[in-house]
Structures are given as structure tokens and as C-alpha cells.
Amino acid sequence: MPEGDVVWNTAQRLHAALAGQVLTRSDFRVPRYATVSLVGQTVTEAVSRGKHLLIRTDRGLTVHTHLKMEGAWRIQPAGGFRDSHRLRVLLANAEWLAAGYQLGITEVLKTSREEQVIGHLGPDLLGPDWDATAAAARLDRQPGRSIGEALLDQRNLAGLGTVYMAETLFLRGVDPARVVGSVEDLPALAELGHRLLDANKERLGHVTTGDSRPGRENWVYGRAGRPCRRCGTLIRRAEAGPPGQERLRFWCPNCQR
Numbered sequence: 001m002p003e004g005d006v007v008w009n010t011a012q013r014l015h016a017a018l019a020g021q022v023l024t025r026s027d028f029r030v031p032r033y034a035t036v037s038l039v040g041q042t043v044t045e046a047v048s049r050g051k052h053l054l055i056r057t058d059r060g061l062t063v064h065t066h067l068k069m070e071g072a073w074r075i076q077p078a079g080g081f082r083d084s085h086r087l088r089v090l091l092a093n094a095e096w097l098a099a100g101y102q103l104g105i106t107e108v109l110k111t112s113r114e115e116q117v118i119g120h121l122g123p124d125l126l127g128p129d130w131d132a133t134a135a136a137a138r139l140d141r142q143p144g145r146s147i148g149e150a151l152l153d154q155r156n157l158a159g160l161g162t163v164y165m166a167e168t169l170f171l172r173g174v175d176p177a178r179v180v181g182s183v184e185d186l187p188a189l190a191e192l193g194h195r196l197l198d199a200n201k202e203r204l205g206h207v208t209t210g211d212s213r214p215g216r217e218n219w220v221y222g223r224a225g226r227p228c229r230r231c232g233t234l235i236r237r238a239e240a241g242p243p244g245q246e247r248l249r250f251w252c253p254n255c256q257r
């Protein structure tokens with residue numbers, strides 16, 4: 001599942017291609033919105049909120065999408081588009097075409113009602129109003145929950161996925177199975193998650209070690225059975241979370257307590 005930095009970057013690219021331009025083509029391949037046309041409307045902006053994408057028009061409409069597991073937006077010069085059964089929505093102006101594939105959510109709603117779809121989100125790690133203290137307070141509401149699970153809950157803070165959850169907890173020396181109430185300095189933990197996402201938002205990849213060479217980008221994520229870069233202990237991996245929503249965790253049993 002894409003992390004918040006990928007979604008932020010996607011919003012930037014959508015904004016660059018679509019904002020300020022009149023839509024000359026719009027095509028929704030989702031039954032509920034199949035008859036909706038945004039042709040003639042001007043896109044005012046594209047923004048991300050956590051892992052949600054919002055494309056707003058001058059007539060008070062918002063195209064709300066979420067990449068979920070497999071989704072992606074691709075942007076290309078208008079013309080020369082090859083159709084695909086994976087297409088969920090296509091928006092184009094005279095110059096650029098933006099195509100959303102395999103999106104987990106595709107819907108059109110009034111901009112004034114966006115709160116209905118993003119109002120549940122905690123502080124956005126890459127939002128203009130990021131607030132580590134507020135995020136920590138939300139984490140603290142369920143002190144008996146595992147910190148790994150709590151960090152992935154977008155109602156606490158919006159934008160972290162399994163990569164940054166694993167890396168943030170390694171860098172803070174916290175075992176992902178520990179309960180929230182036993183973790184010291186939650187604001188610092190949340191702030192570190194923000195810094196890692198922020199450092200990666202302009203580029204491809206999720207580099208947390210400071211070394212972007214292939215295979216060296218991360219401390220623990222994706223490294224099960226390999227030696228910890230700090231202490232040599234073998235990195236462990238487990239699935240945790242409610243049935244049907246298990247998420248992978250990676251950790252060093254020596255560095256993280």
C-alpha cells in the first residue's frame with residue numbers, strides 16, 4: 001500500500017497537470033458515477049489529506065480517490081491514450097491527461113461535504129497544519145493497543161504505512177508490539193514519522209537510513225532474517241492486527257524493546 005509521501009507526490013503531479021485548466025474530457029469507469037461529466041469545469045487544485053487525494057473544481061465538486069493497495073495515477077501528454085480495463089477515472093485538458101488505475105476509492109462529491117470522507121483522519125503528517133502533539137494525544141486515547149497498530153490507524157495520524165511504521169519504531173528503539181501507554185515521548189515518535197515522510201516526499205523510494213543505494217534504504221523493513229545494521233541480530237517479521245487486516249511488522253529484537 002502506498003505511503004503518505006507517494007500520495008503527496010501524486011497530488012503535486014496532478015495539481016501541476018490539471019490546476020487552472022478547463023477539463024476537456026472526463027470519464028468515470030465506476031458504475032455509480034458513470035454518467036457524471038466534469039467537462040467544461042476548471043480544476044482549482046489537487047491536494048492530499050493523509051492517503052486520500054482530492055481534485056477540486058470551480059463548480060464546487062471534488063473527485064475523491066484513494067490508491068489503497070494497487071492504485072496509481074499516471075499523467076501523460078493528452079492524446080495517444082491507450083485504454084485499459086484497470087482504468088477507473090480519466091481527467092484531461094488540452095495539454096495533459098491524468099488516468100487513475102485500480103483505485104480503491106473513486107467518487108465525486110460536493111467539495112462542501114469533503115469532511116464526510118476525510119473528517120475522521122488524524123493530523124496529516126504532510127499537511128500544512130501538522131501537529132505532533134495532537135497526533136500523540138490521539139494515539140494516547142487507546143493506551144492498551146500495540147503501538148505498531150496505533151501508528152497505522154489513520155484516525156490517529158494520517159499518512160503512515162507499514163514501511164514508515166517499521167522504520168520509525170526502529171529509530172526510536174520501540175518494539176512494535178509494545179502497548180501505547182508504555183511508550184515514552186509519543187510526540188517525538190510522531191514527529192519522527194513526519195520527518196521521514198517529509199524527507200522522501202519529493203523523490204521515489206522511502207529512504208530512512210540516509211543511504212539511497214538499492215538494498216540499503218531501510219533499517220528493518222523488508223529485511224527479515226538479515227542482520228540488523230546496528231547490532232547484527234537477525235531482523236524479525238510478523239503479521240499483526242485484527243483478522244483480515246493483518247499488517248506486516250519488522251523489528252530488531254535487540255535494538256527495540
Ligand SMILES: [Zn+2]
Pocket residue numbers: 228229230231232233252253254255256
Ligand atoms: Zn539491532
